[in-house]
Amino acid sequence: MKPLDPRLVRTADAVRTHLAVTVVSGVLITGLILIQAWLLARVITGAWAGEGMDALGWMIAAVAAVAVARALLSYLAEASALHSAARTKSQLRRRLVAHVTGSGKVWLAEGGDREDGAPRAGELVTLATRGLDALDEYFSRYLPQLVLACIVPFAVLAVVFWADWISGAVILVTLPLIPVFMALIGMHTQQRTERQWRLLSRLGGHFLDVVEGLPTLAVFRRAKAQAAIIRGVGEDHRRATMGTLRIAFLSAFALELLATLAVALVAVEVGLRLLGGHMDYQTALLVLILAPEAYLPLREVGARFHASMEGVAAADQVFTELDRRRETAGPGAAGDEAAGQAPAPTGAPSPAAAGDIRFEGVGLLYPGRDVPALSGLDLTVRAGERLLLTGPSGSGKTTLLSLLLRLGEPTEGRISVRAPGGEWTPLDRLPADDWRLGIAWVPQHPYLFDVSVADNIRLGAPDADMERVREAARLAEADGFVSALPDGYGTRLGERGARLSAGQRQRIALARAMCRDAPLVLLDEPTAHLDPENAKAVRTAVTRLLEGRTAVIVAHDTGWAESVLGENLRTAALPLLTREAHR
């Protein structure tokens, strides 16, 4: 992994500011280190030679000044680093969110965005928050040390060479050994460590597995017996980990050993030449004080490498994500508005939603898949009818709804719509936002947001007043339990609507659809996972929702349909592979 990702520098201007600040403060700190070393050597030598406070006083005062200056510099550098880190994280996050949400292409359950290796929503959230937080360490600790590691050793080396070329030569020879040794050890051990880490994560997972399975173990009276196994696995875990660590610590060992040993060699060599009269005391002291400084930044960079690389890795994942979606947006899935075919959205519902819909040879192949989710579909949905779609899982029922919602565009064939009394128009010529305004959708697992019940219901009609919200809830058989919540319609639902049961969530989603008041209704398995009581309430609500509207309903279980959906019912079983199938 690169210590400094060029994409990071390009993307976030906060990074560029930070780099500039870091380099400037690095140069200043290097200067202060050299000045302090010279002052210390000079004062100690002066006192040895019999100079008193009057002669040395200004130099001692200068040491204090250097201390204050260094403190100020460290403070400013650290504060600026944390500041830049916060801004960089924000810039990366905003780009990520804009990128992920911007395309409007969010495939539904059967869809392909999980298939091309893209992270799941939960992973993206972790990445955008905790993952990027690791950049703090990278910015405030690693980058400054990296800059120092690039400046200080050379500056120290130059000064030591100028003062005493033999000591300079010792440092010049040992200094490059450190990165070389670390790389050599790293290469040798990497493979072995990786294998060990895999074993470790398996052993670590065992404890979690057993704790999660504790109720099951208790049922079979095996709970207490497992303690011995956990002890054994813990012992294996320790042995394996120690095996890994013995090797992993080797590179730190090489670094520490070389750095200290080199300082010891310089000290002895300088001491012997001083003894022999080949060198003066002040130079010897200067060399001794400066020698450890040449190695210090390298040690610090080494010590902080792993912690800091987490931040770089998180940034790397963000960039991968930014690139990925761009690549996988295939020809059919390309942004429709971006292609310039559709006029700008008007903000008014498209009249076509109240009319007929025609599928002609429509198919969809999700990016990264071999088998199409849907192919050669010919189907007409006439205004006012209720089309019940049945078929085994995987036959493309949900995909069809997804296409109607324009969450994706077909990769073959086309969908046309016709407003009452109008002409057939290809669906992709309509602004997606206007088209969706005419649709009310109740998915199989509706998502409820961590806002109030009322705001959840008026998701698709933000201007709806409380009267309309309450009426929608009443029609959806939701008014009763919502009113019983602590704050009624003002109750926050918690993450993913955790407060409510599956049946209640379904009824809120129906209220949402009622509130949207759209001419076209799409329902996906409205009662699949509900207990009989909730299922009954949902069926009642569905009957009301469908009154006077066109509907496409996906259902596995069709027994209830006849009585609920009424006389305008037509059933179509997927897959519909022939043009005659819908007749």
Next chain:
Amino acid sequence: MNAETNGTGGDPTAVTGGFEVDERERRRDPLLRMIGLARPRGGRFALGVLLGAAATGSGVALLGVAAWMLATAADHPSITALSVAVVATRALGVSKGVTRYLERLVTHDAAFRTLAEVRVRVYERLAGTEPFGRFRSGDLVSRLVNDTETTLDLLVRGLAPPLVSVVTGGATVLFLTSVYVPGGLLLAAGLLLAGLAVPLAAAALGTGPGRREAVARGRLSTTLVDTLQGAPDLVAYGAMERQVALVNEADTELTRVAARDAATLGLSAGANALITGLTVWGALFLGVLAVSDGSIGPTALAVLVLTTLAAFEIVAPLPAVAARLGAIRASGERLFGVLDTPAAVSAPARSGLEIDPEADTTVRVRNLRVRYGPGEPWALDGVDLEIPAGATVAVVGPSGAGKSTLASVLLRFRDPDGGRVEIGGTDVTDYPADEVRRVVSGVPQDPHVFASTLRENLRLARPGAEDDELWAALRRARLAEEVEAMPRGLDTQVGSHGLGLSGGMRQRLALARAVLAGPRVLVLDEPTAHLDPDTRDGVVADLLAAARGFSTLLITHDLTGLDRVDRIYVVREGRVLQSGTHEELTTEAGWFRSVSER
């Protein structure tokens, strides 16, 4: 005996089966309690601290000895005067790296040994108290496991460095005091400030910003979760733009908070640099004065200044330790929160009572009442029910009716708060929990499939079972054909949580396991809850077929396949609403008929 007078009641101080935690122990700082966990490994830790002190000490001593060597050499004595210093310098140059390496190995080893023990203790406690009511969310379990791992972090990174600093710092101060008393005192002050005062002040200053950031981050994270997971709903309802605006608002807030606090958090870096610099300056100033008035020689001055310069390496790791203390304490609190829970099931008054499985094993539930805490609504409010030996009984009702609570009482995961459960006429609380489970077993809700082989998962129910017994159980659960078709048969790895199997296969595996355990009464809790509609019907039929010969209690919210059971109880809001055969319930007006209508 009368059910009312004999119930164990909801007394929270019920006997906890030998797992009580001393009240004084409970009130101690979790940090101290976590350190207490490491006490058995005290010897190894002490060795680690000594090695660490040797390593840090070598670094400081190297510069001190070298300074002495140069200052002595400056007066051109004979080489013998330097020979010891030369050898010492070289030795110190080597010893620092070596002792540091050994220290890291020894402390990590001790920490891993402790972690292994803590794991066992956490597990034994959980197995002893069985607080499964708290296990609803998988998040809690993984957090518990993480908190256990955090103790490792505490031990390696939190415990050793301060002790090493105390040992090395003390030795260095003592040494400098012997060279020049004010110099030693000055260093002591500097080390205390840089190693103790500044880190603690920084940690205290950092709590405010830390909390503010955590709140802002929490808000951002919730909004992001909503945005990404609810994306289809947002797009379909044209609400994505509004939602992204909310995300950006939360992001702006977080960035504003973080940027404002950067000024505070940078203070400790500056303070440390200032203390180090000024202590060196002070040593130089005092030393030069002392040389001029003759209290120390020029050699001592060099040793004093250079040792002081090197000594701040001793306290370098401490700010990081202080910064982590809060997080480690919080995880300790959560860990002990679980460990201090009283047992969910009381131990019987008389021990060693055994159930005769050959005798009558009719299960009678009489006026059973259960609630999840004082003041909570009753989850079961006076349930009466009978499972005659060999009969199949179903309990149906909407979600939240209390059905799973009934299962957890029957499987002895919790005590009744009123009423009683009898097996063959004896109250189940008279038996040890495991004795009841010898007779009553089954498939709990969300049965866990372990990340192991099919064989190991089955053998859990009967350790040492032969392969033909396993195959018989698989056949009974209608899983044998699928397993035979697998290339590795019983040795097939099922993956984490059994995800290598389909949902229907997992349920059948759990059933085979329950059959293999050979109880008299099988409790099947929501066996079809997570199956898609296609597989649901087949699983119910197979379950009921396999359960023939056992007394069976099928708990479900799904009405399919119930015509095959002997008796159905409808439970709603903790009470039995209706009971009877399938035929009776479908003809009689009531809940069952009204919800079966289509």
